[in-house]
């Protein structure tokens with residue numbers, strides 16, 4: 001399987017090279033050249049596989065340049081650090097409502113699903129190619145921690161994480177800055193996640209720097225992230241009774257649009273999912289897109305669901321590619337206009353698969369309370385956004401994207417509960433090590449230059 005850039009000016013690459021490259025050199029995002037199709041017989045054959053076996057079977061369609069036994073071993077290792085035997089349990093709340101819990105990995109957020117795997121893939125690549133690798137990511141809280149824990153102490157790797165200072169939750173910051181690992185560098189920048197992500201893309205666009213440092217990406221600009229996230233949708237879908245399978249809507253707390261895009265890509269591979277609800281916080285650019293057809297950037301407003309405080313959603317470009325009939329020249333045109341004006345209006349696009357909801361900060365505590373009172377379920381503030389606009393005519397599976405213990409202040413204020421997790425408690429007495437760096441590509445480049453392996 002080859003992977004092509006949404007902007008069409010990069011030669012197609014195999015899986016391992018596309019993963020190592022991260023952002024395509026033409027500024028676009030990699031996508032599979034064609035989306036493989038799963039027939040209903042093939043789907044039936046996947047039912048009953050455990051999570052690692054399902055993940056391996058799914059990736060056979062994509063990671064065709066890694067032999068199956070090697071890939072299976074990488075996958076098996078990646079999911080041993082999850083504490084729930086089902087890896088991604090489906091918790092019933094009502095007849096037509098379930099929660100897909102995605103927070104049983106080492107950093108208690110859905111990012112672990114892809115970043116444990118990516119960390120092990122990088123380790124495999126370093127060994128196979130006899131090279132070191134420097135990994136760069138931007139985070140609004142969870143990707144950074146998960147990426148760091150995917151690569152912690154792995155020989156031949158260094159990891160550089162940009163995050164908006166003061167705009168991630170205190171325990172998220174501790175997960176990144178209290179590791180004590182000497183291959184981890186956390187850069188606290190002034191500004192928002194969008195500022196961090198813009199600087200990161202500028203650095204990846206600098207091919208000389210990227211190639212010199214063998215720089216790779218851990219954000220969902222990396223196609224391996226999105227593919228690994230397809231697997232938990234598939235796993236959940238396969239576990240639903242037949243009547244629910246075709247009527248299911250996944251309700252997805254959304255920021256950078258990687259999570260819900262993964263589900264949508266799986267639907268486009270022939271898995272008959274009814275639809276997806278894009279659930280935003282008060283940073284509602286994607287809510288506005290899917291209700292009006294207009295994609296228009298606004299100021300990022302810090303919220304109680306800080307990891308979703310994003311306006312410029314990276315994976316919009318992948319969606320755009322499909323929405324524009326897979327025409328890279330149109331993607332280039334739209335992205336150039338968008339960069340200059342901060343807006344784009346679709347004349348028409350089929351958004352029937354998507355519904356959308358948004359949730360203000362004023363609403364989040366009330367939703368946490370009502371979910372707790374109605375179902376006895378403790379939802380973190382991001383997951384709470386997915387409960388904002390319940391549907392009655394379909395089977396809803398809400399994606400619980402983070403463990404509530406990461407956000408104790410909001411939980412205490414909403415329901416008087418103080419959720420704790422031993423891995424987070426252990427961090428509270430450790431020293432924070434972070435590096436203030438200006439949110440400019442030059443300053444970040446200089447920082448990396450001095451520390452890269």
Ligand SMILES: Cc1ncc(COP(=O)(O)O)c(C=O)c1O
Pocket residue numbers: 109110141142143220253254255256257258259260307308382383401402
């Ligand atoms: C807890 C949590 N929920 C939801 C999201 C949004 O996911 P995505 O950026 O893939 O849309 C994030 C960050 O990405 C997150 O950390």
Ligand SMILES: N[C@@H](CCOP(=O)(O)O)C(=O)O
Pocket residue numbers: 138139140141142143144218219220221255256258307308314
């Ligand atoms: N919410 C994310 C932001 C980055 O998203 P990604 O999926 O592109 O890595 C975070 O927690 O860092």
